[in-house]
Amino acid sequence: MSEFAIDPQLLADCHRLGRFDLCHVLLNSNASLPWFILVPETAVTELFDLPDTPRTAVLHEAAVVAQFIKNHLGYQKINFAAIGNIVPQLHLHIVGRKLGDPCWPAPVWGKIIESQEYSGQRLEGIRELLVRQCSLKIELDNP
């Protein structure tokens, strides 16, 4: 599916980290919470319109990100959602949460107030850890 392109709105809102076998891995630019977004390379827009096998595989990649957040970023709770009311391209939110975080206990969608930027060093640190721990692939056209 070489014609696949990530929605421009997602690219505007996120840092592009790399990819797994099925999904592109983005990180929401708001650094106040670890907010990952997976974008599977598919034209299907609804998670539940994916057939069982690819849906299970995509969910497996989401589980890898969830474990990464818990094991390496120090957030024990995960908020997970497929919404897509504004950006129709299928994308999955995987957000680390903890008691007292800047949005707790509200969900982040449309609610998060505090906004922080990732430093280049922090962003590189997360990417390198994902490469080492989760076999993230860095895309050559997107260093």
Added chain:
Amino acid sequence: MSEFAIDPQLLADCHRLGRFDLCHVLLNSNASLPWFILVPETAVTELFDLPDTPRTAVLHEAAVVAQFIKNHLGYQKINFAAIGNIVPQLHLHIVGRKLGDPCWPAPVWGKIIESQEYSGQRLEGIRELLVRQCSLKIELDNP
């Protein structure tokens, strides 16, 4: 797992419709959108802490509800989430959405403003349709 009990807050917020093999099926009392909640019988609180096999099975039941919403309730978009910041017991939201619905395009969590009640007839209609179309089981202790 006979000791399993649905969280009282979920029961207070929802109508209890019945169950599938793994999950109890609830319907949020706010009738302004078709807002189903699945509660799998497990002590695990995080979707991604479930091992692959039961997680896939739970997601399959969520897909059944999503298809039901699309095929029988007339909503083509599904918002899906596992949040649990307030009620820690694992539960999955499956919400039918469409352009111009009372909350569009915001996600429903913490946002929905309009509140309507289900009539007994409407509730029974949905339950019967779920029994017929999706093999929902009515629990004898919860007629």
